[in-house]
Amino acid sequence: MKLIFVVMALLGTCESYSQKLIHGKITGIAQNKYEYLRVSDRQQSQLEKVNAEGEFNFYSKGSIFYLLEKNVKIDSFIVKNEKFIVVNIRNYTNQLDNIIVSNHLQNQRNIWANPVAITAVSAKQVENTISSNLIDGLVKNTPGLNAVKTGPNISKPFIRGLGYNRVLTLFDGIRQEGQQWGDEHGIELDPYNIGNTEVIKGPASMIYGSDAEAGVVSLRSLQPQVIDGKIHGQWISEYQNNNGLYGNGVSIYKRNVHWYWLGARSYRIAKNYQNKIDGSVYNTGFKELNLSFKTSYQSKYGFSNLNFTLYNDLQGIPDGSRDSLTRKFTKQIYESDEDNIKDRPIVSNRELNSYRLSPLHQHIQHYRIYSDNEYSLKNGAKVSGLVAFQQNIRREYNHPTMLEQAGMYVKLNTLNFTGKYQFSPMGKFTNTIGVNGMYQSNRNENATDFPIPDYKLGDVGIYAFSNFESGKWTISGGVRLDQRWIGSKDFYIGTNDVTGFEYAIRNNQDTMGANLQFPALHLQYSGMSASLGVTYEVNENIHLKGNIAKGYRAPNITEIASNGLDPGAHIYYIGNRNFVPEFNIQEDVGVSLNYSDLNANFSVFNNHISHYISLMQLTDANGNPVQLVPGNWTYQYQQSAARLYGLESNFQYLPKYLNGIVVESSIAIVYGNNTSAKYKNAGINGEYLAYIPPIKWVSGIEKVFQLKSQHLNKLKLKLEYEFNGKQSRYFGLYDTETATPGYSLLNAILGCTIQLREKQTIDVNVFADNILDKAFQSNLSRLKYFEYYNSSPNGHYGIYGMGRNVGVKVGVHF
Template sequence: MKLKLISSLFFLFIQFAAFADANIIKGKVVDAKTNETLIGAVVSVPDLHISVATSANGEFVLRSVPSTGKYVVQVQYVSYKTITQTVDFASATPLLFAMQASVVEAHEVVITGTPITAGSRSNSTSATVVGKEQLQGSSTNLIDALARQVPGFSQITTSQAISKPVIRGLSYNRVVTLNDGVKQQGQQFGDEHGIEIDQFQAERVEVLRGAASLMYGSDALGGVINIIDPPSPAEGTVKGEVLSNYSTNSGLINTSLMLTGNENGFVWRGRGTYQNAHSYNTPAGYFQNSGFNQTDVNGMLGVNKAWGYSHLNFSYFKTNIGFFDAEPGDNLYSNTTSRTLDYPKQDIRHYKLAWNNNFIFGGSSLKLDLGFQKNQRRELEDNPSPVLFFDLNTYSLDAKYYMHEFDGWHPVIGLSASLGHSVNKGVELLVPAYDEYSTGAFGYIKKVWDKNTFSAGLRVDYIQNKGKQQFVDGEEVFTGFDNKFGNLSGALGYTHAFNDALSFKANAGTAFRAPNPAELGSNGVHEGTNRYEIGNGSLAPERSYQADATLEYGSGFVTGSFGIYENYIHNYIYASNTNNEQITVIDPTTNQPRSYDAYRYGQVNANLYGFEGNLTLHPVAFLHFENTFSYTRAQNESFDRPLPLIPAGVLHNTLRFEPKVKGLSDFYLSAGIDNYFKQTRIDATFETPADGYTLLNAGVGATFKLGAQPLKIYVSGNNLTNKRYYDALSRLRPGRYSQEDPTFGVYNPGRNITFGFYLPFGTK
């Protein structure tokens, strides 16, 4: 009955929206100083998922767009300052965008992952946008690529294939990953569980720092990673790209092919990606069985019309990851470069359907996102039959209604709901089978006047977690639980543009995170961490109180930002080993007893604060000196000691030289130094201090012409001095879960050279 009701409402919206009048928006892009037309400038409307390029005379046409309403339009062109402008589509006057030549192309960018799409200068959320080219380098996964680009962002790593995002010291279920408008659900509680998304499918990624619970509910305590797929091309065109690279350290081969088209508003896209790597090389040798292979297929079918758009996105992600089940004293390294994975290993599969819709009603609109995900995580010990097998199905709904703007006020109301159903299909048990229900609603309003914006919002949530009782051989393994959590969140934001170069933004608010089923009901050996985890069914939700402020500057030869933040979290949840407690179990593969440190979930009050920023100097137009920095200090206030798994302070410096070379475009030479400082503020119950280190990097690249098609070729090098080091957040470093033998640890990757190319193409 519920499905029938939802279907009826959906088709009613389509029929009503179908009466929307089709409209054509025309315009031109020119040089602001010379008035010369700019050929190939990209004009996009993010809220409509469309993009066109200017013709030989600098003109563009946006077809089948709404005849009413105001939309943010972004115009981009190489060596020119990006334009972000709100346009009234009801106006019949052709648009004229006059672009200013600048060594800084994207000081002002569009942010879509907040309640209302807007330029970064009028958006109070601290955000960094990472483009497609920045995701194509020598990284091994999406999170690894972002960690090298975004201040305040780092990663918890397990070998080369698994990276968990960390934003301002918060990770696991405190960071939301969003793709196709749907929250990624895939066992985020686990240390060795990565993000099941193809790093090459993104057109760009927005990293929102700070609480985003107002829009996304529980789990968005630390921030949001919003992955945005390519927009639909202009009507009557087919576009595509092929890219590939090879890395010497682990023999990593990346290959990805994409095609997309638009025929009279019927749009489609398909992509296939394959990655394969053998064990990675450290200065001490190849770390045993650390290779991986990964296959991803994703695509979209939909329509773009005057009434809005409706897109069905689908993806299949499969990865196999090798592990070395080492004991203290084992030889960790070998000289083998075989691409055949030995046991133990992981077999991870993620299936997803996302139905994204935007229905436009005059000056109002309704965005509706429906999602289904199946996440299957198998851990194999010594044969193809998994000993541990999580199978999670998640259904989700997210709706936002944007009311008609009046006198500078922009109101939005939203509703979300999800249902998660997880079962255990393996012989080893860690987390009970569970059902998770959540519903939430929010109201948000934004006021724009002069050079100021003010925003405020409230959200209410209800979450229920039901863990199922389970017996094995007559012995109770899981007692079961039924927890209900309610919450009220609020947020305030303010921005002020002093002039075209200087702006200020600030936020304050409260947010929450409900305990996840692993924290509530774990009772078993977590093989990836070599510890016995015990949940706590009486955990209360985390409550966050945080504020941040950022000053941004961008003009001429200097651009940069500096921000400070503080986040006090009441009832912060984490697992710890107290009194050196150990539990002995019978290993199912050897039938021998084995002892593990026992980690019990508990709660403390925590305070995290720090600063982050970037500074880029352009002494001359062809020289760029780029710098990013961040530092987080985190304290366990209840026991007066540091929190665990907090990144060390880091300073990235890159000098980029872009001379004009005849016959080439976008030629560059770069050299960089990554400075990671000591991390002595550690939780001594299972961490040891991490030394600081410095890495030397370099790169060179250029774009050639193959007829009318550009071909980008690049070479990049990381850790060129082949330095031995342990990253503070590497799960394989000494002292992490293995204090009984401080020599037990694996170095991070040594020298790595990556060779790659990128070839975009298109046709009418």
């Protein structure tokens, strides 16, 4: 059940009050629904709860106001006196997706009126979702969003079958730049410092530029809610028994009328996860630390924010090596030139069950400092700007004889900038122009493996967007032009006579006898993106939507210039600098139903991509895989054409005759084909794209028990069934992928909220995922393909997913 109902924005009917305590009462809905309501001011800076009688108190620095959403009809808005108001609501549902105000296209807009397919996930949903990492939590709440996984803590978001540099991740409006081309490179964000999230499904290049070809995952940090000049905050703690995950996150803030500050810290640690086929999966543990601080000034004209974040992660690197007879995991103790994977020693039980990481691991650090500003002008226009600097440092240690020597060691510096001007309303039109871009510098440090060269990159795009609303129609559209350049110098590699390791030759060192691994490159890319969408309100309960968008993506550095081993991925990449940009055109058609007891959405999409870039395993003349580095696969990038199409549907039903019952269900289907003539009718031998999720159906039923206790007034129990179909449409060329059987999982959660004082609550959720301890493999798990033998004594190949996982998550709000 969605737990937050934000009531925001009808103004013009209520006078402005300055620094006064406003009392109010909500009428017209069932008493047990009041807990979903929140009251907000114009800046949406404070969210106050409504008590069990529908009453609220609000310390206002401006005006109380409400949003006339399509599903929230206000019969009356009565100002009793300057300090008391009464609001009567009819046709109410408690669906978060109906009332979140979207930031997409840089305008605050009702999701129901937005032609673009968007799913909103609230901060409360994130907090109440149990998962191994942030992206997995969003996947649980968003049909059409999947993740390619490399163990419990590494999940790369995929939207409608596309991922990597085709999905743009934003944090507080900033592009997340962290070498996201890597297979095992996750998202560097604090899972306990996430507020509302939006997943935009479909090309969003028109606003965000390259890399938003498939969509956007836009995450916002936690925002202070109470304005009383006192200390408030939250503490979240969780434990998961499968891999012994301990997590703690605390945030505290203080806010008055104009200023606030917020500090947050979190720490998570886990050992190897387990299942009944593999036992404990070696080197899948992690240790993660996050720190952040923000301060802000707000006035009636706008705001200015200054933020800083730090992310530090030590992450195991599994390779799946085993003993051929016992199937027990083994570990590397020699360098690659002397290492025989089939003769490695077996990992001890003590190591398998320890929180201590293997010496062969990743160390990822990510820092951000940024300022976000927005102000209203006297003519009714708005101007906003964002500038950010972020640094991503990635070390991958893969030398067992020299533990302090990193195999890959890259440092990426990125300067992001965004500017936007929203004109004052022109009748029924709202017009916006904007610019955004980035400048990057990437450098290989003291390393021995060099999958990509040092490079510098510049990127800039300008756009114009317009929104028209008249009666039952909402029409929006825009156009954007992008320019990107990327350059690098000759990059030579030498060999250390003592260690035998390779090293980068720099500072005018003698290149005699050295290997020119990366010749200099100077490339430019340009592209145009566009979008046009329409929403028609059939009546207050039914909305029809249609959208067509053209997306653009410039090839990333590894696709054009790679020529080396990524030790964490165990892949030697080979790029092609003759690539041209990808372009796609996607059509979306959908319908939304919104009644007091039923909320439903249905959409279909069709996506054509030209110059589609994908990986192909390199083989010799006999079709045998080539291993340029022993024990590692070799893949080369290629370009072709592709088509992806499918549908998504979800509904939530609250039977009026069964008080406290909520029935939810969602389904997502996507197909992906390589449409080049070479692979026509080739089936698994090249026609089907890799990493396409199978059909996924999730259905759940929840019962809320109302209790007559002063402190414990409700208890909820939810049972969930998750079905993942078999994937027989896979990229089987050169055994890159194999068929994946379908599987079903049964999950449950028991939760309650304890009310201590007016603004002090404790949320407790006890959960069990995969209750029946089902042994399964997902075709989106890279670990499925970590196998070195053609036969297995137990009939199982690769690594299986997480077994039964039982735990508890507690959130204390004060």
